[in-house]
Amino acid sequence: MLLKLDSLFKKKKSKNGEVKNDEKKDESQFKINFDAKKPMLADVSDQTKLDLRYGLILPYAYAHLYWDEVHGEVIYGIEEPNLDVKEKEILNTLEQGVQELIDISFINVDDKEVLIEYLEKNVKVLLKELGIVINRNSYLKLMYYLYRDFIGLNKIEPLMNDFYIEDIECNGVKTPVYLVHRKFGNIRTNIVYDDFDELTSFVEKLAQKCGKYISYANPIMDGRLPDSGARVNATYTEDISSRGPTFSIRMFTREAWSPVKLMSIGTVSAEVLAYLWIIVEHGTNILVVGGTGSGKTTIINVIASFIRPEARIVSIEDTKELRLIHENWLPSIARAGTGVGGENTGEITLFDLLKASFRQRPDYVIVGEIRGQEANVLFQGMASGHSGLATMHADDVKTVIKRLETAPINLSPSLVEILDVVCLVSHAKVKGQDVRKLRTVQEIISVKENGDSEVNVPFQWDAGRNVFMFKRESIVFKKIVTKRGVKMEELQREFETRRKLLNVLYKKNITEFEEVQRIISDYYKNKDAVLKRFLP
Ligand SMILES: Nc1ncnc2c1ncn2[C@@H]1O[C@H](COP(=O)(O)OP(=O)(O)OP(=O)(O)O)[C@@H](O)[C@H]1O
Ligand SMILES: [Mg+2]
Structure with a gap:
């Protein structure tokens, strides 16, 4: 008496979306509206x-x-x-x-x-x-x-x-x-x-x-x-x-968040995005840190969306959260073992995946979250010329550096110095509302044996005035000039252009992820056309 699911499928396929005459719609059919739109909720000042x-x-x-x-x-x-x-x-x-x-x-x-x-x-x-x-x-x-x-x-x-x-x-x-x-x-x-x-x-x-x-x-x-x-x-x-x-x-937002979307909710400024865009283009190693649920993965996805469209990206996560439209992107997911017979049969850890990933000659390796020994592999990979992006759980930049140097990660100070930039994201209250802020972006200058570090701070969110402060002096820009032979004026000019472009996208309310991704990709492939369209 049990009805076979296969028969339903066959019927669905043959139906071609239409109901055949001999299968008249059953009046008593149970239905749910799966296309319901997001309800608009008004602001309520007095809870x-x-x-x-x-x-x-x-x-x-x-x-x-x-x-x-x-x-x-x-x-x-x-x-x-x-x-x-x-x-x-x-x-x-x-x-x-x-x-x-x-x-x-x-x-x-x-x-x-x-x-x-x-x-x-x-x-x-x-x-x-x-x-x-x-x-x-x-x-x-x-x-x-x-x-x-x-x-x-x-x-x-x-x-x-x-x-x-x-x-x-x-x-x-x-x-x-x-x-x-x-x-x-x-x-x-x-x-x-x-x-x-x-x-x-x-x-x-x-x-x-x-x-x-x-x-x-x-x-x-x-x-x-x-x-x-x-x-x-x-x-x-x-x-x-x-x-x-x-x-x-x-819960998973149905759509990834674009850089412009993050601007529109006040998490970042156009300046910090323009800066991140440039340093990512030039293969900078970036770590995003913050507390649980602070928005680290969201920020890393935004940063990754600035990677050149043709770059080979390998990403490694515990559960799939990253979303990119790069064609040469190879996502991989760690897999827990079955635990049968007391051994983790079939387990594939972040560590295993990461070791394998460097054999795939990536331009960028993205690690969802580093916690233990996989940090070592990531830093070795970055030291041998691959670029890396990762998130890590920590409440401030100094703590991150100390944690990288102590057990169980145990990186040497010279290896920690491979890291160029740390971004800190956290919850904040603005006019009584809970918001997320990219609080600070710090460039690592040097790291000492005892875990102390010297940093340059190009971006800082001023909580009192709710404004993003920035200064033009960037150690990473200087590194790019030395290592890649790009002129500093060129970087500054790009910074200005991209800042303006992001502001225009924001004003035009172009926040949808794929649309913004396409514009970034077009900017790499045909910059003049993009400028003509948005900054005539
Ligand atoms: N800038 C933001 N403003 C408002 N909400 C945000 C922001 N960034 C992320 N969120 C929301 O907060 C939740 C957590 O975001 P996300 O996964 O990026 O945080 P996380 O720090 O990586 O979390 P975890 O510590 O669990 O890895 C998501 O539902 C996301 O949609
Ligand atoms: Mg996360």
């Missing part, structure tokens, strides 16, 4: 007046953000269809039935509409077999919950559809799930996992969706959800008395 509703899974689930008098904070409530006692009973029966009938998690199909069709056909078979008769309204509500729990991520599925969410955090059972909202910051949700087993099996489901494995023997999992691209960290525990398993999900 105690907040009362806002917007769609998540239309027309079934909504976000309701409101000020909660009792807790004195903003709450993010999820509103879903109400079920009466009878409907709940039927839902339970159907859930059991679906569970026995099909295992959607093993089906390797991304198209949610195909999955819904598959689920719905099976639910109809079940209803018939069980002799359950319900009205259309109840049927659609039940389908919503079945969809949410079998195709989606159960309770948190509505959150996965919120354009405004950055992070979702669950710190165990009996404690609310928190999220980071792009507009309202850290807020608490009305979602709580009350049951240890429920949370445990949910974390297992998350791992499975990421194609990973989590168990008591391998209690920590890093992965990425294939459909949304969201990054997932989860932990597992057998200790029932603790708060239990945890998970955090970093």
